[in-house]
Amino acid sequence: MSTNRREFLTECGKYLFLTSAATAALDFVIDGKAEAAPNYMMTDHWWAMTIDIEKCIGCGNCVRACAEENNVPVGFFRTWVERYYVPDFPSTKVEVDSPNGGKDGFPDQPHTGGKSFFVPKMCNHCSDSPCVQVCPVGATFETPDGLVLVDEKYCIGCRYCVQACPYGCRYIHPEKNTVDKCTLCYHRISKQLEPACCEACPTGCRKLADLKDPKDPVHEFLRVNSIQVLKPHMATGAKAYYRGLDGAVR
Amino acid sequence: MRIWKDAGHLIRLALLLGMLVVAFLVIRRAVIPEGFGRYGHFRPAALEDVRAHPIHFAGRAACEACHPDVMELKQKGKHAGLSCEACHGPLAKHAEDPEVKPVLPKVVALCSRCHEANSARPKWFPQVNTKEHSGGESCEACHKPHKPKFGE
Amino acid sequence: MQEVLHGVEGFMYPDEVELQWSLLIVLYPYITGLVAGAFILASLERVFKVEAVKPTYRLALLTALAFLIVAPLPLQLHLGHPERSFEMYLTPHRTSAMAMFGFVYLWYLMVVLLLEIWLDYRKEIVILSKSKTGVMKWVYKAMTLGSDNISPGALRVDDRVGYVITVIGIPSAFLLHGYVGFIFGSVKANPWWSSPLMPIVFIFSAMVSGIAAVLVIYVATTLLRKEQVDMRCLDTIARYLFYAFVIDFSLELLDLVHRIYEADESFHTLDFMVHTRLYVSQIVIQIFLGTIVPLLLLAATQLARFQEAARRRIYLAASVLTLAGIFAMRWNVVIGGQLFSKSFLGYTNYKLEFATREGLLPAIALLILPFLILWGLVKLLPPWPSKEAAA
Numbered sequence: 041m042s043t044n045r046r047e048f049l050t051e052c053g054k055y056l057f058l059t060s061a062a063t064a065a066l067d068f069v070i071d072g073k074a075e076a077a078p079n080y081m082m083t084d085h086w087w088a089m090t091i092d093i094e095k096c097i098g099c100g101n102c103v104r105a106c107a108e109e110n111n112v113p114v115g116f117f118r119t120w121v122e123r124y125y126v127p128d129f130p131s132t133k134v135e136v137d138s139p140n141g142g143k144d145g146f147p148d149q150p151h152t153g154g155k156s157f158f159v160p161k162m163c164n165h166c167s168d169s170p171c172v173q174v175c176p177v178g179a180t181f182e183t184p185d186g187l188v189l190v191d192e193k194y195c196i197g198c199r200y201c202v203q204a205c206p207y208g209c210r211y212i213h214p215e216k217n218t219v220d221k222c223t224l225c226y227h228r229i230s231k232q233l234e235p236a237c238c239e240a241c242p243t244g245c246r247k248l249a250d251l252k253d254p255k256d257p258v259h260e261f262l263r264v265n266s267i268q269v270l271k272p273h274m275a276t277g278a279k280a281y282y283r284g285l286d287g288a289v290r
Numbered sequence: 291m292r293i294w295k296d297a298g299h300l301i302r303l304a305l306l307l308g309m310l311v312v313a314f315l316v317i318r319r320a321v322i323p324e325g326f327g328r329y330g331h332f333r334p335a336a337l338e339d340v341r342a343h344p345i346h347f348a349g350r351a352a353c354e355a356c357h358p359d360v361m362e363l364k365q366k367g368k369h370a371g372l373s374c375e376a377c378h379g380p381l382a383k384h385a386e387d388p389e390v391k392p393v394l395p396k397v398v399a400l401c402s403r404c405h406e407a408n409s410a411r412p413k414w415f416p417q418v419n420t421k422e423h424s425g426g427e428s429c430e431a432c433h434k435p436h437k438p439k440f441g442e
Numbered sequence: 443m444q445e446v447l448h449g450v451e452g453f454m455y456p457d458e459v460e461l462q463w464s465l466l467i468v469l470y471p472y473i474t475g476l477v478a479g480a481f482i483l484a485s486l487e488r489v490f491k492v493e494a495v496k497p498t499y500r501l502a503l504l505t506a507l508a509f510l511i512v513a514p515l516p517l518q519l520h521l522g523h524p525e526r527s528f529e530m531y532l533t534p535h536r537t538s539a540m541a542m543f544g545f546v547y548l549w550y551l552m553v554v555l556l557l558e559i560w561l562d563y564r565k566e567i568v569i570l571s572k573s574k575t576g577v578m579k580w581v582y583k584a585m586t587l588g589s590d591n592i593s594p595g596a597l598r599v600d601d602r603v604g605y606v607i608t609v610i611g612i613p614s615a616f617l618l619h620g621y622v623g624f625i626f627g628s629v630k631a632n633p634w635w636s637s638p639l640m641p642i643v644f645i646f647s648a649m650v651s652g653i654a655a656v657l658v659i660y661v662a663t664t665l666l667r668k669e670q671v672d673m674r675c676l677d678t679i680a681r682y683l684f685y686a687f688v689i690d691f692s693l694e695l696l697d698l699v700h701r702i703y704e705a706d707e708s709f710h711t712l713d714f715m716v717h718t719r720l721y722v723s724q725i726v727i728q729i730f731l732g733t734i735v736p737l738l739l740l741a742a743t744q745l746a747r748f749q750e751a752a753r754r755r756i757y758l759a760a761s762v763l764t765l766a767g768i769f770a771m772r773w774n775v776v777i778g779g780q781l782f783s784k785s786f787l788g789y790t791n792y793k794l795e796f797a798t799r800e801g802l803l804p805a806i807a808l809l810i811l812p813f814l815i816l817w818g819l820v821k822l823l824p825p826w827p828s829k830e831a832a833a
Contacts, residue, residue: 077341082329097411099404101376108380109346117456123410136453136787148408156410161455170631176541177529181332191336194323196529197522199462200540206631208455208784212462217522227343239347240376242404243415274630290785296596299564299589300603306587307552314531322532331535 077230085185086252087224088279090261091160093286095245098123098158103143105240109225116211117141118222119162119237126288127154134288159282159289160246162237163188163209163222164270167277171201171210180219186251186279187226192218206274224248249281347375348385356388360436367437377435401429452788461780461792464800466516469808471622471644472772473513476812478619478645479652480506481555481611486682488608494678500825501663502656503559508816510551516808520800539625550618554611560585561604563823568592581822619648626775633708634779639697646690651768653683654761659816661758667826673750677743680757684740687764691733694771711786719781719789724774732767736760 098121106112106119121142125135131154139146146158165188172182179195182188195218202210202219213220225235229248233239238246249258261267261283268285269278294301323333353374354361364370375381377400383390398420407417418424424431432440448459484502486492518524534541560567568590571582620641626632627640657679664671701709716724739760743753777792795801 080341082337094412094414097404097415097417098408101403105347105375105380110343120456122453125410134787136785138453138456141456145403145406146408146410148406148410150409157412158410170629173537174540174629176535176538176544177526178326178331178333178533178535179529181330181336183337184329189336189340191333191339193339194333194336194526194529195523196526198517198520198540199522200538200625202457202462203780204629204631206784208458211457211460212522219522223340223343226337226340228345228347228349230341231345233345233347233349234373236347236380239349239373242372242376244371290787296591296593296599298591299587299596300599302587302589303557303560318532326533331533 080230082184084252085250087165087186087229088249088251088258088281089162089165089224090247090249090258090281090283092245092247093157093159093282093284095243096121096158096160097243097245098142098146099242100142100145101240101242102160102237102246103141105236106222107143109228109236110223112220113214116213116220117143118209118220119160121146122159122161122289123149123156124159124286124288125149125151125154125156126286127151136290155286157286159285160237161207161209161270162246162280163224164207164276164278164280165222165224167279168275170204170206170274170276174200174204176200183226187224188221189223189226190219190221192216192220195219206271206276207278345382346380348380348382350374352385353381356385364436367434368439369436397428397430397435401433401435448793449791450788452783453785454783454788454790455785458783459790461777461790463776463780464520464792465777465794465802465805466520466800466808468769468772468776469516469805470513471619471626471776472651472769473509473516473808473812474619474622475644475648475651475768475772476655477506477510477513477550477652478615478648479650479654480509480656481615481652482649483653483656483679483682485608485612485615488605489612492678494674495682497672497675497826498656498660498679500562500823501660501820502652503555503562504819504823504825505656505659505812505816506652507555507559508812508819510547510555511815512808512812514547515811516805519804519808539621539628543621543625546614546617546621550611550614554607554614558604558607558611559823561600561607564600565592565597566823615648616645620645626779631784632779633706634712634782635775637697639693639700643690643693643697646686646693647768647771649686650683650690650764653679653686654764654768657683657757657761658765661754663820669826671754673753676754676757680740680743680753680760683761683764684737684744687733687737687740691737694733708786711782715778715782715789719791720774720778723770724778728767728770728774731763732770733764736763736767739763 100121102119103117103121106117110118112118119141120138122136122138123142123146127133127135137146137149142158149156165186167182167186169180169182169188172180172188175181176198177194177196179191180188180201181191192213197212197217197219199212199219202212210219210221212218225233225237228235235248238248247258247261249261250256251258258281262281265283267281267283269281270285270289271278323335325334326332328334329337350373357374360374364372377395378392379395381392384392402420404415405417407419411417429435445454445459450459480502483495484499484506487495487499518527521527530541530544534544536542564586567582567585569592571579571586571590574582623641623644626635626644627637629635657676660679661671661676701712736759739756742748743756748756780790781792782789797803
């Protein structure tokens, strides 16, 4: 009975609500298959991320979702959320905290004056990645579709890339002894699914963007807003585009 | 002629070094990973390795395919933009096999994760001081999570 | 949790709290520095015809070899997957300073150092292959590569080729250690490292530490053999140590002044670090005890006249302090570069363990190992004329 109902609804759902692309993704999920995406064309995409600071509420959903989706070891972070406090004029001492990467949310810390806001951080998937530049063996690399990935079967664990990343987005996996980092959920986006952090974000603060797709709303987003990347003076070609990023953010 | 006779040991050394270089090149050819460098300086099979990671969040489309009723209800409310798993957690296992029953989230903790007043939260975002707002009453008593605003 | 364990002060990116490069990575530039410095001292005699340092020529070469053999071990021990390190030779990444270093190391070991030692010792090797018995006979026989030609003509060829190798060897030694400096100096994400002066500072500090090490080893081995220390040699080495040190210190001061004057966005963070977490290792050990004191001691021997015994003691004291100071310098570069957050908003601490893979114990073992290897090399290839031959 339940199987019939499921099948019926699945079929209806497919044809009624979904585009054909999403149908393909759905098959992967429903079949429970963990496999490479066979119909995925790397040359059709150029992935990036947009992050709207004014929409981040510091709930920590992205941090938890990332950890669950990618089995991120406890105490390490592929994405995390920072809370900034920038005081009013005479004082210049910026205060930042990120308790457990923001995974458990942020207990309120009221200040008088100044401003407070959250900044989600993750790998910027730079197009001139300092981490890729220094990898001695080719175990971390830029893909043709604009991601920075790690080959955990090839990484020798020298940690040079961790030193080279200006954003602190890499760590050594305590069990694998290889470097580990955000993959922009390549296993999901190659099957037309959202990255886990975007899927879990309640306010639409973080959004996956495909710069090669002319219909992607990212083009509008980049055009109408003031956009900044982190540490632009590092000239890393960072592709995490922030809207409303304060100058105090490092 | 004389110089070649006296440099015999150096020729032996050069041959030895030459043999080492050739041995290195032969071994390198044999053990270098297949297709290395096809798309850049890396092992192309690594792309497949990453793409084959298991999925934990089924994605909104999978949920809505079986639960169109909830989707319809939600679409009219303030939480229309939220994906199901933002609150219900990763449910790919449930999407594969509906017999795997998801655990319902604990409501007060879930709501306050986003809506507890916090000075760092943007001002436009609806937030309350739970203690003052409900006096210990569960949020559900007044707000339906799928359609939270009164009179909607 | 991690933050508390490491005594984090201020804010660090969450993945930054734990240090990536440990004491072993401090050892590595220290050891390659000794190699490069010892080789450059040896080349003084060969290329620049400084006859006075001849008693240390062979000893310096063997010291360089002993340390060069050990140099990759701390790296290997530190890797997450040491069994994959050969990949650096299979698929070296052209844009990676570290990948190229593998080849620089091989070049230096195989083409420069081993070749120069072989050419210099070939006469003795052939003689020993005939006089020795048992296993050692075969060891020496293998080392002759089956050629026992030690005619004056062959030796002249050896000398000529050896000279060329040494001439190639000097830039190679610079390359060897300059490259180590470049590995740090080219990390733009880290303001404590990122500096074009880094390779040059590394080269001169390498010369300083290598010369000091050979000086100590020369005096120690001579006293152990109950021989007379050649004071003309010692004075000359000490003079070169002084010159190299003056250049090294000037470069480091230039770097310091430049940083203070430019005072870029990282300045306050680094300045605070030097005055707190790095105070002992940077100001007290590296700059005061490891640089200013030995420089003053060496300057004193240049200006005033001391008795031989006093000079010897001053040289030894200056050399030992120098070796400690250069070690502190490597420590401050490697560890210091990881104590502050790349957000410039906080600091962490390095927790040195003892009997773990990257702890103090293996580090001590790795510092003793080159001396054991040197002892073996001296047995195999005696750097000084044997007593029987002299008699």
